[in-house]
Amino acid sequence: MRNKRYVNQDQVEQHNSLKQFKRWRQERIRKLKLKDYSYRVPQAEPDLPFLTGNREIPSITWVGHSTFLIQLGGLNIVTDPVWSGQMAFQKRLAPPGIPIEDVPPVDVVLVSHSHYDHLSIASLRRLTGGRQLLVPAGLSAKLKMKGFSSVKELHWWESVTIKGVKFTFVPSQHWTRRNPWDTNSSHWGGWVMETAGAHRPVMQTHNREETAQVMSASYQETAAASDWKTEKPEKGKNRPSERPAVPASTIYFAGDSGYFRGFKEIGSRFQIDVALMPIGAYEPEWFMSPQHVSPEEALQAFEDTGAKWFVPMHYGAFKLADDTPREALDRLEAERCRRCLEEERIVVLPLGETWKLTKNSDDHSTS
Known part of the structure; x- marks a missing residue:
């Protein structure tokens, strides 16, 4: 019996044929000589003391690429676990924000799809804790063969609740393959995380002016990243305490996706506070656009979802395409200005920084 092959919501040509791949590689040899990395x-x-002891304050820490440590509802959640030092023949551009040996015990691992830059088996093995794996349909058998027993696979729009946190697997526009024979044999998508009571009315603007001022200053400092280069900030600078305390109980992790109508549907089903959205690996767009949003498309997707805050991801770790991390951030900022979006709504996190979130005083959910 032939294995099931998963498809996107819309019929879209994925540019992943050998002929298209060869064309891109030939173009890339010329382009990369002109790129500034x-x-x-x-x-x-x-x-680390906060992350290790925290079970009460919701927080988001960017490890790198699409890997986050999210603390929500008392759970330690890791998305798309990849601590690999290189991808194919490309060395990692920046070290992970948290060394894997320092990651606190993990309760839940969310996998968006099985591409190697989103699922590293070696990294997954090194994480400690209960590690309940939530994965796309079609992927659990492979992971169980690798020795992982706590695996639950979900189809689009299916949900599971773990200790009061509801996880829903939502669509994206992508594809997947880990070897030449398993193309699209498992699905792909994003994850929406909700704490109890996340069905509350529209989020209040408690301390909005103070929040806007702090977030704007933080954004400006991070966006001026040419001054940072490879140096670490001074001790005590850009600490998590300097990030704004904002109410949030619903977090959307988009995984990998080209731009598609599904972002609007996700926004219609959930009241999203924070959206973790990809902005990198988009060039050349003739090749990448069906599977990876550009920074401009990422902002359109963000507006489609109706989310309050945007955290960029999927840039700065690996040379997966022809764009550079600086180009991705510059295009994101240019498009934000063009759309007249408030600066404070785009939260550019340094690697390893923890953004602490607080619940609204009117939110009666429990952890």
């Missing part, structure tokens, strides 16, 4: 994503000293 001197910029490095800013790096902050991780607040």
